[in-house]
Amino acid sequence: MDSPILEACHITKSFSGNKVLDGVSFDVRPGEVHALVGENGAGKSTLMNVVSGVVRPDSGEIRWEGRPIVLNEPRDARALGISFVHQELALVPQLSAAENIFLGRHPASRGLVNFREIHERARDVLRGLGCEIDPRRPAGELRLAERQLVEIARAVAFYSRVIIMDEATAPLADQEVAALFRTIGLLRGRGVGIVYISHRLPEVFEIAARVTVLRDGKQVLTRAAGEVTPDDLVRAMIGRELKERLELPAADRASPEEALRIEGSLDLTIRRGEIVGLAGLAGAGRTKLMEWLFGARGGRAGRIFIEGREVMLRSPVEAVRNGLALVPDDRKLKGLVLGAPVLHNIALAGGRTRLFIRRGREETAAREWIGSLRIKVAGLDQPVVYLSGGTQQKVVLARWLHAGARVFLMDEPTRGIDVGAKAEIYDLIRKLAGEGAAVLMASSELEELLGLADRIVVMHRGRIAGELARAEATEEKIMHLATGAAH
Amino acid sequence: MSEAATPATSVKPYRTISVPRLLRKFGPLLGLVLLCGVLGAASDRFLTADNLLNIFRQSAVNALVSLGQLVVIITAGIDLSVGSILGLCCVLVALLLRAGVPAFAAVLAALAIGASLGAINGILLTKLHLPHPFIPTLGMMNVARGLALVISGGFPISELPSGFRFWGAGSLGWIPAPVILVVLFCGGFSVFLSRMTAGRDIYAIGGNPQAARLSGVPVDRRLILVYALSGFTAAAGAIILAGRMNSGFPLAGVGAELDSIAAVVIGGASFLGGVGTVSGTLVGALIMGVLRNGLNLLNVSAAWQTVVIGVVIVAAVWVDVVRQRAAQKRSN
Numbered sequence: 098m099d100s101p102i103l104e105a106c107h108i109t110k111s112f113s114g115n116k117v118l119d120g121v122s123f124d125v126r127p128g129e130v131h132a133l134v135g136e137n138g139a140g141k142s143t144l145m146n147v148v149s150g151v152v153r154p155d156s157g158e159i160r161w162e163g164r165p166i167v168l169n170e171p172r173d174a175r176a177l178g179i180s181f182v183h184q185e186l187a188l189v190p191q192l193s194a195a196e197n198i199f200l201g202r203h204p205a206s207r208g209l210v211n212f213r214e215i216h217e218r219a220r221d222v223l224r225g226l227g228c229e230i231d232p233r234r235p236a237g238e239l240r241l242a243e244r245q246l247v248e249i250a251r252a253v254a255f256y257s258r259v260i261i262m263d264e265a266t267a268p269l270a271d272q273e274v275a276a277l278f279r280t281i282g283l284l285r286g287r288g289v290g291i292v293y294i295s296h297r298l299p300e301v302f303e304i305a306a307r308v309t310v311l312r313d314g315k316q317v318l319t320r321a322a323g324e325v326t327p328d329d330l331v332r333a334m335i336g337r338e339l340k341e342r343l344e345l346p347a348a349d350r351a352s353p354e355e356a357l358r359i360e361g362s363l364d365l366t367i368r369r370g371e372i373v374g375l376a377g378l379a380g381a382g383r384t385k386l387m388e389w390l391f392g393a394r395g396g397r398a399g400r401i402f403i404e405g406r407e408v409m410l411r412s413p414v415e416a417v418r419n420g421l422a423l424v425p426d427d428r429k430l431k432g433l434v435l436g437a438p439v440l441h442n443i444a445l446a447g448g449r450t451r452l453f454i455r456r457g458r459e460e461t462a463a464r465e466w467i468g469s470l471r472i473k474v475a476g477l478d479q480p481v482v483y484l485s486g487g488t489q490q491k492v493v494l495a496r497w498l499h500a501g502a503r504v505f506l507m508d509e510p511t512r513g514i515d516v517g518a519k520a521e522i523y524d525l526i527r528k529l530a531g532e533g534a535a536v537l538m539a540s541s542e543l544e545e546l547l548g549l550a551d552r553i554v555v556m557h558r559g560r561i562a563g564e565l566a567r568a569e570a571t572e573e574k575i576m577h578l579a580t581g582a583a584h
Numbered sequence: 585m586s587e588a589a590t591p592a593t594s595v596k597p598y599r600t601i602s603v604p605r606l607l608r609k610f611g612p613l614l615g616l617v618l619l620c621g622v623l624g625a626a627s628d629r630f631l632t633a634d635n636l637l638n639i640f641r642q643s644a645v646n647a648l649v650s651l652g653q654l655v656v657i658i659t660a661g662i663d664l665s666v667g668s669i670l671g672l673c674c675v676l677v678a679l680l681l682r683a684g685v686p687a688f689a690a691v692l693a694a695l696a697i698g699a700s701l702g703a704i705n706g707i708l709l710t711k712l713h714l715p716h717p718f719i720p721t722l723g724m725m726n727v728a729r730g731l732a733l734v735i736s737g738g739f740p741i742s743e744l745p746s747g748f749r750f751w752g753a754g755s756l757g758w759i760p761a762p763v764i765l766v767v768l769f770c771g772g773f774s775v776f777l778s779r780m781t782a783g784r785d786i787y788a789i790g791g792n793p794q795a796a797r798l799s800g801v802p803v804d805r806r807l808i809l810v811y812a813l814s815g816f817t818a819a820a821g822a823i824i825l826a827g828r829m830n831s832g833f834p835l836a837g838v839g840a841e842l843d844s845i846a847a848v849v850i851g852g853a854s855f856l857g858g859v860g861t862v863s864g865t866l867v868g869a870l871i872m873g874v875l876r877n878g879l880n881l882l883n884v885s886a887a888w889q890t891v892v893i894g895v896v897i898v899a900a901v902w903v904d905v906v907r908q909r910a911a912q913k914r915s916n
Contacts, residue, residue: 393798417800431798434791436858445788446799453780496799 099126100163102290103179103259105148108157117143118154121316123309125259125290130281132293132305132322136334136543139311141294145261149181150174179259180252188244190237195219197236198251222250226280242273249280253289260284261292264379266300278304296378298327298580310334327582335543335572354404356535357504359390361399363561365554367504367535372526374550375539376575382559383539384426387506390537391423392416403504417446422502424493426509426539432493433481439463440477442492446500466495470525487518494525505529507538511545523549543572557581611903612851612867619871623878630881637760641828643873644762645670645821646843647866650851651773652702652814653844654865658777659790659810660857661717665705665724666818666844670837672732673698673822677748678741678832687748695819701728702815706808717811725841732834740833744826752827762824766866769820774862786810790857846893847872850900871896 101124110118118140125131133141146152148159150168158165161177168174188197195215219232228246236244245265252260266274281291281304295301301308302322310318310333317333318325358366363386367373377383388394390401392410401408403419410416413423425431433442443463448455463477472491474484481492490510497505510526511519526549530536540546546553553565555578562578576582624631649666656663673694680690701724708720754761777783785806788796797803821840826832851868853860872893879889 391798412802413798413800414802423798425798430792431794434788434795434858436791437787441784441788445784445796445801448781449800451781454784456779500800 099128101126101160102162103148104160104163105144106158106160108144108147108154108159110143110147110152110154117314118147119314120157121311121314123148123316123319125292127258127288127290128285129307130285130291130293130305132295132301132308133311134295134298134301134308134330134334135311136541139334140314141311142263143314144311145181145263145292145294148174148259149179149261175255178255178257179261180255180257181261181263182245182248182252182265183263188236188247191235193233193235194223194230194239194243194247194250195232197247198222198232198254200251218254219250222254223247225283226250226253227283228276228280242269242276245269245277246280249284253284257289259290259292261294263294264296265293266295266297274300296380296580298330298582301330302327312336327577327580331573331576331580331582335576355402356404357390357537358402358405359399360402361397363399365537365561367537369503369533369535370530371552372530372536372538372550374546374553375537375556376543376546376553376579377539377556377562378579379541380558381556381579383556384508385559386556387423387508387537387539388425390416390506391421393423414449417449417500417502420501420503422446422497422500422505424490424497424505424507424510426512428486428489428493428513433489435482436480438478439467439472439474439481439484439492442481443467443495443499446496446502449500462499463495466498470495470498471521485515485518487514487521490514490518490522491525494522503534505534505536505538507536509540510538511540511542519545543575546570546575547572555579611907612864612871612900615850615900616867616871616874619874619878623874623881627878627881630878635877635881637758637763639870639873639877640763640766641760642877643869644760644766645825645837646840646847646872647766647869648769648817648821648824649837649840650817650844650847650865650869651769651862652817653841654848654851654853654860654862655773655777655786655810656717656814657790657845657848657853657855658786658857658860659807660793660855661709661807661810662721662845663702663705663811663814664718664721664841665701665728666814666821667837667840667842668725668728668732669698669701669815669818670822670825670840671834672701672728672735673819674826674832674836675732675736675741675834676832677823677826678744679735681744681748682741687745690748691751691823694823695816698819698822699812699816702818703808703812705815706811709811710804710807721811729834729838732836736832736834738834740831742831744830744832749827749830752824752829754827762828765820765824769817770862770866777862782806782809787858790859792858843872846897850897852904868900871900 104124106122107120108118108122109116109120121140121144123144133144135141143152147154150171150173159168160166166177189200192200198219199215216232223230223232223246226246226249230239230243230246236247239247249260266277269277284291293301293305305322308318308320308322308325308330309316310330312334354369356367356369375383385394389396389398390410392412392415401410408419410419429435434445440460440463443466444459460477466472467474470491472495473488481489484492511522514522526536526538538550547570551567553570553575555562555565555575557579558581562581565574620631629635649670653663653666676697677690677694680693681687705720705724708714709717714720751761751765756764777786785796785801788799788801789803789806793803822836825836847868848860848865849855849868850871851861851864851866853864875893875896876889879892
């Protein structure tokens with residue numbers, strides 16, 4: 098067996114007192130695909146940032162061909178031959194595929210770029226990867242899979258010996274995944290080592306020689322892929338000891354009245370007073386589903402019924418009119434008018450049918466929401482930009498309470514919020530359901546879903562992979578469905 | 585938890601008085617007062633009742649057009665077509681009057697045409713998904729100016745009925761009629777922006793269009809309304825100008841779009857959207873009027889006046905940037 102090209106030994110890294118990596122060792126050999134798996138926040142990205150020079154470890158050693166090295170910045174890693182193919186593709190859409198491949202180091206003489214040479218070399222590199230993209234086409238016109246190949250070509254043209262692929266297949270269709278795997282096979286044949294980060298366990302077993310599982314910054318397992326089963330990996334990812342449930346909600350508080358029903362390529366019913374959890378890994382389509390339901394995204398995934406009546410939600414305006422509320426995944430980008438005062442943010446969705454604002458009533462109502470949700474603000478005129486994440490999220494919730502919404506679509510409602518505020522948001526969600534609202538709540542934190550939801554619907558690649566009743570739901574079962582390991 | 589025990593009604597309006605907040609609110613006004621002081625000291629003809637009324641009268645067209653421009657800029661947009669819409673409406677109203685149409689009907693028609701042209705800007709922006717309001721309004725700027733020249737044959741249409749000329753040249757007691765019109769419009773726009781649902785939507789769209797949309801704000805409809813309002817005020821400006829000049833001339837309002845943008849920006853509105861007030865814009869228009877008038881009295885040539893105004897625009901925005909950066913540093 099070959100000795101490793103790149104080794105990370107006993108790497109430890111803390112961010113503001115929080116241990117993100119705890120003595121993790123990891124290595125890649127020439128011509129090997131080494132898969133790195135773990136839940137969101139397990140430390141995968143940090144580890145890869147360490148070996149690509151973005152983050153400096155607190156302790157531990159990085160070795161290149163057996164010799165210890167120090168990576169001060171990403172350029173050092175690139176110079177050695179370590180490339181990172183990112184999840185969000187980093188191409189300049191206006192430039193051609195060839196120019197993107199050679200971006201920053203165009204072969205040039207006396208300041209003039211030799212385009213013919215670039216195009217020829219780009220074509221060679223792309224052919225070597227088994228694809229026939231015209232290198233003169235602008236990157237923006239390429240399909241997602243083709244853009245990914247351009248990124249990989251970029252890594253190859255750098256003479257990379259280690260390529261890190263972060264969720265490379267997340268945006269790809271099945272046949273495109275197959276093509277990518279062929280490319281990976283070609284790279285392996287040339288002795289390139291590949292670190293393959295993925296949520297999709299079947300892919301890991303298809304392509305990887307070895308697997309490493311991280312959990313909470315610790316290395317839980319490193320084994321040859323042939324020696325482990327998908328079950329082993331799922332268990333390693335979530336840990337044997339299943340964490341305590343948040344709280345057992347009152348049994349069957351949901352009334353039989355249906356609040357929201359979708360029929361079509363997805364089938365889903367939510368009753369009044371019910372909290373339905375929506376689980377799934379990054380890219381499974383949870384945000385898409387919610388935004389589509391809210392009329393904020395085109396397409397027609399099915400028919401929507403609210404309280405038994407079929408409705409056409411062509412825009413958020415109509416969704417709001419029908420009593421829907423969306424708590425978006427990105428508060429700052431989609432949820433709040435940051436520069437505007439608390440009052441305006443709370444009042445924005447309410448009273449839409451009125452021509453004039455009723456100032457006095459609005460202020461009274463806003464004060465009441467601020468009191469009952471314990472929103473910590475200096476006053477109604479304070480711009481929301483200065484508030485903490487938890488307080489901002491409560492302002493978003495207050496907006497929908499003020500608007501009288503009856504069906505709440507919550508996309509990662511506790512993302513980036515401290516523990517105390519999280520507990521308050523949980524209480525609030527329970528209270529909402531207790532008062533007869535229907536809640537569809539997407540979350541990447543399984544504990545949260547297990548603690549709050551009456552049922553958990555699991556998505557995998559844009560479809561509902563399964564549904565688990567509260568009594569039968571476990572982290573293990575959810576992960577099975579979410580990773581596609583169940584099939 | 586002491587916060588929990590606090591009764592909800594104790595949440596006070598957050599109106600701390602601080603120098604930066606006062607500066608933000610009254611900065612442009614302070615600039616106007618200082619400017620008047622300096623010009624008053626430099627020329628004894630400046631601070632006379634006649635001259636001040638004259639300034640108001642001369643600033644009226646820009647003030648009206650700027651109100652429409654303000655609403656557009658609050659949405660983080662820009663309207664380059666207001667000068668040309670003003671010119672076209674000027675010609676149209678004069679033609680209608682010469683054709684014997686009663687004054688009030690001609691005025692209503694001109695206002696309706698101005699608002700419709702503005703609405704077309706908004707429709708082009710939202711329904712054709714043009715990338716930036718610069719493009720549809722640049723197109724409209726050329727189209728409207730071209731039409732004004734075509735319809736008029738390039739010549740002014742003079743000798744308008746005196747009943748119509750009242751709003752441009754008349755006065756009520758000693759108050760010039762255009763000034764009355766400006767006050768009425770300011771009141772209307774103030775109510776619209778601060779008391780009406782649509783007005784607040786406009787600030788939300790400028791502050792974060794995505795959040796506004798996901799909160800149920802009908803963004804496209806509001807944007808069309810905003811550009812229609814801008815066309816409407818441009819037409820109102822045309823009525824004053826035609827009355828004052830006693831003619832409808834096709835080159836009326838050349839450069840008015842830039843004057844209005846300058847007034848709005850000097851008045852403290854942000855090009856990034858979400859910020860701007862009627863009072864600030866009014867002060868901005870007056871600063872421009874006072875500068876032109878004062879420099880005239882001091883016998884500064886028109887060429888140099890343009891230079892001074894250019895410097896003032898940049899300086900006003902720069903002061904605002906400095907103030908904002910200082911505020912940011914303090915909050916970090």
